Amino acid sequence: MSLVPLKLAAFGATVPPVVRSGIRWIHDDGHACRANEIVAWCNVRVGVPTVNGTFSDEARDLQIAFATRVAGTLKRGADTSLGGFLDRLPELERWQVGQTIGHVELRAGEDANGHALRPMFVAGRRVVEVAEDRSGLLTGWHDRLRAWWGDGDAPPSTLMGLGICDQSTLFRGDAVPFHDWFAATRGPAHVVFVPDHVLAPCAAVLTEQLRRTPDEARAIRDDFTQTFARLAPSPEDWMFAGSLVAAVLRSPLGERLEVLGTSGVVPARGVDALVLSVGAEQPRLWRHRTLGYAISVHGYRLKEAGPALSSWLLREFESVRQGVDDARRDYDALIAALRAHGVGAILVMNAMSTSSYDDVTTYASYDAPLSTMIGSVRAKELNLMLHDVARAHDVSIVDNDAMAAELGAARHLTDSVHGSGALHAALRADILRILRERGVAGFEPV
Amino acid sequence: MLLTLTLPRIHDLMTAATIEAVYARAGDALAIGSKLCDLTVDLSAVAAQDCPPISHFRLVLRERLWVRDVAALPGGDVAVGATLMRFTTAPDEPLDGVPAREVRVSIAGILAQTDAWERQRA
Numbered sequence: 001m002s003l004v005p006l007k008l009a010a011f012g013a014t015v016p017p018v019v020r021s022g023i024r025w026i027h028d029d030g031h032a033c034r035a036n037e038i039v040a041w042c043n044v045r046v047g048v049p050t051v052n053g054t055f056s057d058e059a060r061d062l063q064i065a066f067a068t069r070v071a072g073t074l075k076r077g078a079d080t081s082l083g084g085f086l087d088r089l090p091e092l093e094r095w096q097v098g099q100t101i102g103h104v105e106l107r108a109g110e111d112a113n114g115h116a117l118r119p120m121f122v123a124g125r126r127v128v129e130v131a132e133d134r135s136g137l138l139t140g141w142h143d144r145l146r147a148w149w150g151d152g153d154a155p156p157s158t159l160m161g162l163g164i165c166d167q168s169t170l171f172r173g174d175a176v177p178f179h180d181w182f183a184a185t186r187g188p189a190h191v192v193f194v195p196d197h198v199l200a201p202c203a204a205v206l207t208e209q210l211r212r213t214p215d216e217a218r219a220i221r222d223d224f225t226q227t228f229a230r231l232a233p234s235p236e237d238w239m240f241a242g243s244l245v246a247a248v249l250r251s252p253l254g255e256r257l258e259v260l261g262t263s264g265v266v267p268a269r270g271v272d273a274l275v276l277s278v279g280a281e282q283p284r285l286w287r288h289r290t291l292g293y294a295i296s297v298h299g300y301r302l303k304e305a306g307p308a309l310s311s312w313l314l315r316e317f318e319s320v321r322q323g324v325d326d327a328r329r330d331y332d333a334l335i336a337a338l339r340a341h342g343v344g345a346i347l348v349m350n351a352m353s354t355s356s357y358d359d360v361t362t363y364a365s366y367d368a369p370l371s372t373m374i375g376s377v378r379a380k381e382l383n384l385m386l387h388d389v390a391r392a393h394d395v396s397i398v399d400n401d402a403m404a405a406e407l408g409a410a411r412h413l414t415d416s417v418h419g420s421g422a423l424h425a426a427l428r429a430d431i432l433r434i435l436r437e438r439g440v441a442g443f444e445p446v
Numbered sequence: 447m448l449l450t451l452t453l454p455r456i457h458d459l460m461t462a463a464t465i466e467a468v469y470a471r472a473g474d475a476l477a478i479g480s481k482l483c484d485l486t487v488d489l490s491a492v493a494a495q496d497c498p499p500i501s502h503f504r505l506v507l508r509e510r511l512w513v514r515d516v517a518a519l520p521g522g523d524v525a526v527g528a529t530l531m532r533f534t535t536a537p538d539e540p541l542d543g544v545p546a547r548e549v550r551v552s553i554a555g556i557l558a559q560t561d562a563w564e565r566q567r568a
Contacts (some may be wrong), residue, residue, distance in 0.1 A: 359552045362479040365506040375555045
């Protein structure tokens, strides 16, 4: 039986020094690894101090997960893990190219060339830097999460998920963050997920984010700090409202993203494929009375917000009904803005449109239009609207509605939004199918 | 025949609901398809997740009846099984007997028609 070393990879000649924490092993010695299985990770920092802003907004939550290229029995290197903070803070030692952190023992008769370690980067941008949680791989409160294999020498294609919680575990996966995408694709690929913790990414909000000028952003920020402060907000109110307005002022689609690999630090090419959620189109949004910008917040979030936020919204904003026609108009505008911005393939997840709680025997009991009254009718009309959008703009629909029905929504999509692992696996496979049909490089099958 | 409408258990974890609107009034003769009331079911306390399921429902009558009294009040919280309304099949039947059965209703998930904060402002 032969031992294949797990050696730390090189990251290009021009990369500033990389420092790392101790190794946090996921599996015990003797674990039977599958090929491409993640077996360990460590925290890293690129540049000391961070050079030229490289990964500066992800510096505290930049990690490398280690996969084995080959199947076999894991042999952990001695003294690679020191536990405690030494395995969490990336200052234990410099990254030493070629350092062996362990081995994989191949089964009898099997052979492998070279070393077995394959690095996968994960990076999270904290909502605020005090949102500290180094307990695991990509843990913490992040407003953007992403991952990429670190062994490619070409700029990767970028897939971005910009939806509501119907995308959260679909993108992140159940076990190792994002690994399900990379286990199924040849690469080089880069997967980004932007969660909707406070701000729902409806088409109107995303379009405004893309088009907002620095002066407009400054006006929103100044107006917020002045008008909100007058309401004697509690610290909790400030945190909620601050994270909301910070999310409004970002534009995830316009942010410069870099990746680190064997060629060093290279910029991603932009967003090659984007997945939206039609579920982000809520029946109402808040429109600022003087500055005109839109905020979309889930109702359950508003329920959790304090009195200052409710007063601020009621005083400064108008609550505007959003019908299906409004959503169509907003999608048209968003897609035009995305195309102008160079976004490649556009995919939209449709909504589950059947409710097991509905028992409608006559529509006469509901005011017209029904899409403003009955949730399942609104979902059906939004889904139909998406077909018009798809035809008009060459957009692909990820048919969440059909797949959930096929698997059984009572079991796999119990509340119409939060799906099972099996449903997310099916949706991931369908997204990959669409990317391959559209020729998005890097997402071909392994 | 005396009939009653009690708060149905729409969701397994539901224990109560908030009455958002009451459409039926005592003395009304209601046709099939008449709106009875709208409810909010908030499962935040039992499903403590990031997106707590807060749902809204409308109860609609499925038979012709007279409304005799209405216990449900807008804004009130009621427990599953609590009486919301009583009905009779004739307009002047006595109300002192035991209800023969639950009234037949249909239920649909509806969208919130007014934001809670807008109600505060009003």
